[in-house]
Amino acid sequence: xxxxxxxPQALSIQEGENATMNCSYKTSINNLQWYRQxxxxxxxxxxxxRSNEREKHSGRLRVTLDTSKKSSSLLITASRxxxxxxxxxxxxxxxxxxxxxxGTKLIIKP
Amino acid sequence: DGGITQSPKYxxxxxxxxxxxxxxxxxxxxxxxxxxxxxxxxxxxxxxSQIVNDFQKGDIAEGYSVSRExxxxxxxTVTSAQKNPTAFYLCASTTAGSANEKLFFGSGTQLSVL
Numbered sequence: 001x002x003x004x005x006x007x008p009q010a011l012s013i014q015e016g017e018n019a020t021m022n023c024s025y026k027t028s029i030n031n032l033q034w035y036r037q038x039x040x041x042x043x044x045x046x047x048x049x050r051s052n053e054r055e056k057h058s059g060r061l062r063v064t065l066d067t068s069k070k071s072s073s074l075l076i077t078a079s080r081x082x083x084x085x086x087x088x089x090x091x092x093x094x095x096x097x098x099x100x101x102x103g104t105k106l107i108i109k110p
Numbered sequence: 111d112g113g114i115t116q117s118p119k120y121x122x123x124x125x126x127x128x129x130x131x132x133x134x135x136x137x138x139x140x141x142x143x144x145x146x147x148x149x150x151x152x153x154x155x156x157x158x159s160q161i162v163n164d165f166q167k168g169d170i171a172e173g174y175s176v177s178r179e180x181x182x183x184x185x186x187t188v189t190s191a192q193k194n195p196t197a198f199y200l201c202a203s204t205t206a207g208s209a210n211e212k213l214f215f216g217s218g219t220q221l222s223v224l
Contacts, residue, residue: 030210042114042200042215043153088152092210097168100152 006089006101014109019076021104023089024069030092032065032072037086037103046074046087076106084108113137116201116216122224123188123195131186131219133201140205142184143213146170147198156199159184188221196222 005024013019023032031050035043047063049056049072056063062075076083086105090098114135123129135142141160145153155168159178173192178184184203188195198220202213 033212035213040198040218040220042116042217043202043213044215045212048212090153097155097158098153098210098213100154102150102152 006087006104008104009102010105010107012107012109013079015079015081017079019079019083019106019108020073021087021106022071022073023091023101024071025091025099026070027093028067032063033090033092033098034061034063034072034074035088035090037088039085043088079106079108081108081110114201114203114214114216116199116219118219119217121219121221123221124224126190128187128189129221131188131199131201131221133184133186133216135182135184135201135203135214135216137203137214138181139203139214140181141203142178143202143204144168144174144176144184144186145200145202147200147218153200156186 007022029051033048034046037043047056047058049063049065060077065072084107086103088103089101092098117132143158144156146156147153154170156174157165157168157176159165162178162181165176165178173189175187198218200218201216204211204213
């Protein structure tokens, strides 16, 4: 099965700046999720946005979904060193499976 | 605390050997999943189980086997038929047998070939 596409592949910003990463997909979805993975660790769920929603917030995170463009973005505001991680989008198409992007590696410089 | 426990954290496999990765959850989740992660790539589904004593192949099941004898346990065996087993293996679970909802992940097992 084809993976979703994320860009950029890597992003390096100064602490305090905002970070934006994008996810595109090919066919209609039920929902889209964002996860964070610290190096060598498991994934942690951040936000789930359903196909009939356009925007969701959770703390410093803001996720948008544009189903007409088949794309989503994750914005992290006022970045911190602890935000350094890889971020993955996963699109839900069926009851059992998610399709995962290759991830964006985010580095926050002090 | 509720969660998913994977063990061991690191595992080494010799040529021709079968190895088993453990995954245990105390979240009372019905569905459990095994994913493989290669460097710089997303997750690929190996096997999943929506209920005890039942499991289904994912996208890359060849060379792997699983069992689901108990709700809380979903071990993965990497058989000698898997010729390129070096990867990071992640176990996950969710409620109600639907991966369209939030997944909870273990901390992973790094498997390497000696």
